[in-house]
Amino acid sequence: MKTYDWIVVGGGIAGAALAYELAKTGFSVLLLEQYETPQNATRYSYGGLAYWSGTTPLTCLLCEEAIARYNILSQELDADIQFRELDLLLTISAANDPEATAESYNHFAIPPRLLSVQEACELEPLLNREAISGALTVKHGHIHPEKTAQAYIQAFLRAGGEMQITQVLQVLQDGVKTTTGTFHSANVAICAGGLSRQLLKSAGIPVKPIRFG
Numbered sequence: 001m002k003t004y005d006w007i008v009v010g011g012g013i014a015g016a017a018l019a020y021e022l023a024k025t026g027f028s029v030l031l032l033e034q035y036e037t038p039q040n041a042t043r044y045s046y047g048g049l050a051y052w053s054g055t056t057p058l059t060c061l062l063c064e065e066a067i068a069r070y071n072i073l074s075q076e077l078d079a080d081i082q083f084r085e086l087d088l089l090l091t092i093s094a095a096n097d098p099e100a101t102a103e104s105y106n107h108f109a110i111p112p113r114l115l116s117v118q119e120a121c122e123l124e125p126l127l128n129r130e131a132i133s134g135a136l137t138v139k140h141g142h143i144h145p146e147k148t149a150q151a152y153i154q155a156f157l158r159a160g161g162e163m164q165i166t167q168v169l170q171v172l173q174d175g176v177k178t179t180t181g182t183f184h185s186a187n188v189a190i191c192a193g194g195l196s197r198q199l200l201k202s203a204g205i206p207v208k209p210i211r212f213g
């Protein structure tokens with residue numbers, strides 16, 4: 001049986017993008033997704049790209065690269081991912097000092113611009129001018145997440161990647177066991193979204209709990 005360089009588990013945006021990038025680099029890749037039409041986080045996502053919000057050297061670099069990447073992605077994948085930039089409006093409550101609020105965003109990769117109440121209402125006429133002391137605005141990226149994942153998968157297949165609809169039951173030392181058979185690979189990438197921890201746990205790989213806040 002064929003041994004792939006990589007098996008990627010999960011056909012959401014993470015798995016689709018990773019499978020594409022690996023195939024583009026020249027690896028043999030098998031992408032496994034459990035559903036023909038996935039009901040995943042990617043499908044229900046709003047598709048907002050907060051690539052202005054990096055706050056560390058690493059996240060700022062990722063933001064910078066994301067802007068460059070999304071600007072050419074439709075062309076590279078040969079499909080319309082509906083990338084566009086929107087004016088995000090972050091209102092500042094009347095009880096808060098607008099200058100101090102704007103300053104608290106100064107360490108962001110692209111600090112939002114401070115707007116007066118008048119300017120904010122011109123941008124969004126339905127705002128209650130009595131309730132705000134100003135607003136912040138910044139260009140916020142937007143894509144169609146499901147179309148982007150599909151575009152990645154189609155480009156992945158064109159690059160020679162293989163895909164099967166099957167559910168991964170177990171991660172093995174040299175591949176994965178699924179509902180339709182066992183597949184072999186040198187590496188396995190788990191991109192199963194909210195189900196990733198369960199799969200990793202079943203393979204005996206400990207995962208630290210994430211703490212927010």
Ligand SMILES: Cc1cc2nc3c(=O)[nH]c(=O)nc-3n(C[C@H](O)[C@H](O)[C@H](O)COP(=O)(O)OP(=O)(O)OC[C@H]3O[C@@H](n4cnc5c(N)ncnc54)[C@H](O)[C@@H]3O)c2cc1C
Pocket residue numbers: 009010011012013014015032033034035038039040041042043044045046047048049050166167168169191192193194195196199
């Ligand atoms: C309502 C909503 C709005 C959001 N808005 C935004 C936003 O504006 N901006 C933003 O950046 N993020 C947003 N997110 C978050 C974003 O959607 C997710 O972070 C992202 O889609 C996760 O992608 P993923 O590929 O990791 O997971 P998923 O999209 O969940 O894909 C995982 C895939 O793995 C498959 N899978 C799981 N287990 C197995 C198995 N055993 N075998 C085979 N396949 C398996 C699943 O079927 C699924 O297709 C939003 C999320 C939601 C729910």
